[in-house]
Amino acid sequence: MPRYLLRRFLAAIPVLFLVSLMSFAVIWLVPGDPAAAFLDASASQEQVARVREELGLNQPLPRRMLQWYGRVLTGDLGQSILLQRSVTQAIVERLPVTLSLAALALVLAALLGIGAGIVAAMHRGGHADRTVMTASLLGLSMPDFWLGLVLIVVFAVGLGWLPSGGYVPITESFTGWLRTMTLPALTLALVQTGFIARMTRSAMLDVLHQDFIRTADAKGLSHGYVVLRHGLPNAMMPILTVLGIIAGSLLGGAVVVEQVFSLPGVGRLIIGAIMSRDFPVIQGGMLFLAAVFVLVNLLVDLLYAAVDPRVRL
Numbered sequence: 001m002p003r004y005l006l007r008r009f010l011a012a013i014p015v016l017f018l019v020s021l022m023s024f025a026v027i028w029l030v031p032g033d034p035a036a037a038f039l040d041a042s043a044s045q046e047q048v049a050r051v052r053e054e055l056g057l058n059q060p061l062p063r064r065m066l067q068w069y070g071r072v073l074t075g076d077l078g079q080s081i082l083l084q085r086s087v088t089q090a091i092v093e094r095l096p097v098t099l100s101l102a103a104l105a106l107v108l109a110a111l112l113g114i115g116a117g118i119v120a121a122m123h124r125g126g127h128a129d130r131t132v133m134t135a136s137l138l139g140l141s142m143p144d145f146w147l148g149l150v151l152i153v154v155f156a157v158g159l160g161w162l163p164s165g166g167y168v169p170i171t172e173s174f175t176g177w178l179r180t181m182t183l184p185a186l187t188l189a190l191v192q193t194g195f196i197a198r199m200t201r202s203a204m205l206d207v208l209h210q211d212f213i214r215t216a217d218a219k220g221l222s223h224g225y226v227v228l229r230h231g232l233p234n235a236m237m238p239i240l241t242v243l244g245i246i247a248g249s250l251l252g253g254a255v256v257v258e259q260v261f262s263l264p265g266v267g268r269l270i271i272g273a274i275m276s277r278d279f280p281v282i283q284g285g286m287l288f289l290a291a292v293f294v295l296v297n298l299l300v301d302l303l304y305a306a307v308d309p310r311v312r313l
Contacts (some may be wrong), residue, residue, distance in 0.1 A: 008297075008298055008301045009298065012294040012297070012298065015290070015294055016287070016290060016291060016294060019286070019287065019290040020069070020072065020283075020286075020287050020290075021065075023282070023283050023286040023287065068283070072287070075088060076088060077091070077280065077283070077284035077287070077288075078280035078283070078284065079280060080273075080278055080280055080281050082273075082276050082278045083278070083281070087280050087281050087283075087284035087285075088284065090269060090281065091266055091269065091284060091285065091288055094264055094265050094266045094268070094269050095265075095266060096169070096170075097167060097258070097263055097264055097265035097266070098251070098254050098258070098265035098266040098267060099292075100170065100177070100181065101181060101184055101185055101188070101250075101254050101257070101258070101263065101265060102188070102247065102250040102251050102254055104181055104185040105184075105185040105186075105187075105188035105189045105192075105250050106189075106243070106246065106247055106250055108185055108186060108189035108193075109188070109189040109190075109192040109193050109196055109246060109250075110196065110243060112189065112190075112193045112196075112197075113192070113193040113194070113195070113196025113197045113199075113200060114196060114197075114200050114232075114239065116132045116135070116136070116193065116197040116200075117132070117196065117197040117198065117199065117200025117201040117203075117204060118200060118201075118204060118227060118232065119132060120132040120133065120197065120200075120201040121200070121201045121204035121205050121208060121227075122204075122208075122227060124205065129201075132197055132201070133197075133198070133201075135194065135197075136193070136194030136195070136197045136198050137194060138194070139190050139191055139192075139193050139194035139195075140191070140194040140195060142190070142191055143191075144187055144188065144191055144253045144256050144257055144260075145256050145257075145259075145260055147187050147190060147191060148183070148184070148187040148256075148257055148260040148261065149260065151183050151186060151187055152164045152183065152260075152261075155183060156183065162179055162182055162183050163179060163180055163183075164183075164261070165180075165261045165262035165263075166180055166261075166262060167180050167181075167262075167263050167264055168180050180261075180263075183261060184257050184258070184260075184261045184263060187257050187260070187261075188250050188253050188254065188257055191253070192246045192249065192250065195242060195246065196239070196242055196243070196246065199238055199239060199242045200235070200239055202238075203235035203236075203237075203238045203239055204227070204231060204232070204235050206235070207231045207234045207235045208227070208231055210234075240300055240303050241300065243300070244296055244297050244299075244300035247293075247296040248292075248293035248296060248297075251289050251292055251293060252289070254266075254267045255267030255268075255270060255271060258271075259271055266285055266288065266289070269281060269285060270282060270285040270286070273285065
């Protein structure tokens with residue numbers, strides 16, 4: 001088991017290195033001068049040159065890259081050009097919003113998707129199966145931003161049940177946090193629920209035709225108990241794989257959803273940095289999202305070992 005985890009951890013290091021290298025190269029090779037974006041349109045060339053020197057933008061690109069890697073190894077993601085503060089501090093301040101949004105969305109997507117997939121597998125070819133498959137296809141076809149706007153129109157503007165934006169920290173009020181996070185989390189979850197439902201249905205159908213399921217049914221156990229107690233645990237491996245992939249997708253989707261619902265998260269920070277060409281924030285945000293994605297996959301590998309003892313060997 002420790003050797004298995006060590007191999008998975010070592011395999012994640014090249015991934016983070018390549019992501020950081022690609023993000024650095026793409027960002028600093030795009031047209032535009034962040035020093036000019038930092039100043040107003042009336043700034044002179046001398047002022048722009050002075051800002052470029054202060055920010056280190058007049059140094060060769062390879063040297064800037066090596067300096068950035070040196071800082072990253074110490075946990076320093078650099079200084080924001082426009083915020084005039086540490087990128088690490090800016091990300092950490094907004095981290096609870098993004099992580100709580102992604103976590104709540106993942107829980108909702110898992111509950112809805114796995115439940116719908118089990119129902120579809122138990123009623124294969126029936127009305128429930130066709131309904132779940134049709135709904136899952138619709139969910140996969142809807143963009144995040146469009147679904148978010150629809151939910152705002154229905155539940156915030158029309159019914160007035162939930163707020164259309166804003167954020168209340170969970171430390172201040174759990175009820176307020178839940179009210180402000182329900183629509184954004186539901187927006188992310190509904191798009192991914194169809195994917196989970198289809199994978200759960202496929203995995204459950206493979207398991208429900210196994211001999212041990214027929215034996216449990218023959219013993220007189222209720223079919224629902226057999227499905228949940230014996231069928232679902234044996235179908236969890238592909239479902240866990242999908243959940244790991246979706247967790248990373250939720251972080252990417254949070255970038256758009258945070259803009260729609262005015263949530264002060266990491267995604268909105270990155271969008272603002274892109275609009276203002278604050279390259280250190282963009283680099284740090286992309287590296288952070290990649291690191292979280294890798295961490296989630298490591299956690300999924302741990303769950304593999306917990307669900308299937310053969311993985312430990």
